[in-house]
Amino acid sequence: MFTSIELCAGAGGQALGLEMAGFEHLCLVENDHHACETLRMNRSHWQVLEQDLRGFDARRFHGVDLVAGGVPCPPFSAAGKQLGADDERNLFDEALRIVEQASPKAVMLENVRGLLDEKFEAYRDSIVQKLQELGYRSEWKLLNASDFGVPQLRPRVILVALKAEYFPNFSWPQEEPDSAPTVGEALYDLVAKNGWPHAEEWMLKANKIAPTLVGGSKKHGGPDLGPTRAKKAWKELNVNGHLVQYDSPAKDFIGKEGFERMPYLSLRMAARIQGFPDEWEFFGKKTHSYRQIGNAFPPPVAYAVGSSIINALSFSSNAFLHDVKTAPPARQLELI
Numbered sequence: 266m267f268t269s270i271e272l273c274a275g276a277g278g279q280a281l282g283l284e285m286a287g288f289e290h291l292c293l294v295e296n297d298h299h300a301c302e303t304l305r306m307n308r309s310h311w312q313v314l315e316q317d318l319r320g321f322d323a324r325r326f327h328g329v330d331l332v333a334g335g336v337p338c339p340p341f342s343a344a345g346k347q348l349g350a351d352d353e354r355n356l357f358d359e360a361l362r363i364v365e366q367a368s369p370k371a372v373m374l375e376n377v378r379g380l381l382d383e384k385f386e387a388y389r390d391s392i393v394q395k396l397q398e399l400g401y402r403s404e405w406k407l408l409n410a411s412d413f414g415v416p417q418l419r420p421r422v423i424l425v426a427l428k429a430e431y432f433p434n435f436s437w438p439q440e441e442p443d444s445a446p447t448v449g450e451a452l453y454d455l456v457a458k459n460g461w462p463h464a465e466e467w468m469l470k471a472n473k474i475a476p477t478l479v480g481g482s483k484k485h486g487g488p489d490l491g492p493t494r495a496k497k498a499w500k501e502l503n504v505n506g507h508l509v510q511y512d513s514p515a516k517d518f519i520g521k522e523g524f525e526r527m528p529y530l531s532l533r534m535a536a537r538i539q540g541f542p543d544e545w546e547f548f549g550k551k552t553h554s555y556r557q558i559g560n561a562f563p564p565p566v567a568y569a570v571g572s573s574i575i576n577a578l579s580f581s582s583n584a585f586l587h588d589v590k591t592a593p594p595a596r597q598l599e600l601i
Contacts, residue, residue, distance in 0.1 A: 267575055270294070270326050270367065272318055272334025272360055276303045276547060276557035278539065279335055279375065280311075282567025287575050288331060294321050300557050302548035318359050323366040330578060331571075332364050333373040335562050357388075361395050364426075371574045372401065372426040375562055380422045381407060392424070402432035408570075410563045412440035415540040416451040417475035419563060423570055427577060435577035438569035448475050448502050452534050460516040463526050470503040475538050480559020488551040490530065503527050509535060509555045532558065540565045 266289045271280045274293040277300075284290065292312040295301050301315040314321065323332070336356040357374075364372055380389065389405060396403045403426035410419035427435055445451075449471035457464035476498040479491030490499050490506030499506035505524040514528040530538070532554050536545065540563035547554040 267330040269331035275300050276561050278561035278564050279567040282564035283571040285568045286571030299549040299553040323363040326367045329369045331371045332369045335375045374424045376422050378420040396426045401426040411445040411474050413565045414444045415563045416445045419477045434580040438573045447472050459513050461514045478559045480556045488555045
């Protein structure tokens with residue numbers, strides 16, 4: 266079993282995907298109470314540390330296989346001021362401090378597509394340089410969740426770093442365009458579950474993958490599907506994005522004027538759009554639950570990248586054992 270620590274764990278999307286890949290989480294750090302309760306509710310054996318990342322000391326986890334996390338996105342989001350390193354919410358420096366303390370074999374950090382903008386090139390280079398000083402080789406890559414079976418585009422920037430001896434064995438997971446179901450295909454059973462008679466007609470109209478879910482921040486954003494542009498995109502899929510509901514449409518659901526036969530997404534539908542399994546529950550009322558869902562990292566993407574990291578670490582371990590077994594006795598002692 267490979268071990269990991271999870272930073273800014275949120276509702277557990279990345280942690281769940283990495284668990285599926287084969288990582289055992291030694292601890293998960295998250296400062297949002299509702300998200301921490303979600304983690305505890307779904308995985309009672311996980312050690313969830315409800316605290317600010319700036320106060321987390323990772324030295325007791327020295328030698329862990331992986332440090333992973335999704336540091337806050339607003340500093341680099343096109344929807345914000347894009348203050349980057351100057352934004353007080355930026356935690357990349359804290360993540361690097363933790364990497365230095367824990368000295369893991371691998372690092373995996375995710376963020377929004379805006380981090381790849383030209384204005385942040387120098388900052389990205391500084392992160393790579395710091396990791397190099399710590400003995401890592403690293404690479405940035407933009408991955409779309411829809412290429413891993415998730416029914417929404419959701420582009421995310423992933424930074425993977427491995428200690429120099431492991432990096433040559435790492436390769437990014439194979440992307441599979443057109444592997445994701447449409448919104449209609451993904452949600453039909455949930456839309457129909459209360460007997461709504463127009464569910465099949467709706468499914469045929471919801472014939473594309475979803476736009477990126479927007480969870481909103483603690484200061485802004487409620488239980489709806491985001492700003493005007495996002496709501497317009499959802500309307501093209503026959504979904505009323507002005508609200509998120511607790512449950513699927515009732516049997517007699519008609520819809521509001523201008524949105525006839527356009528159901529709202531339920532919390533469970535939103536979670537499925539993110540790639541969460543149906544058994545994953547979320548703590549809190551609608552706004553808190555939807556914020557956790559909308560800001561999550563899709564588990565299938567985390568699973569794919571985590572599996573590639575494990576393959577790299579496993580290949581190196583197997584190669585080392587082969588070198589030990591095939592070396593002369595005196596050399597075996599040197600290798601060990």
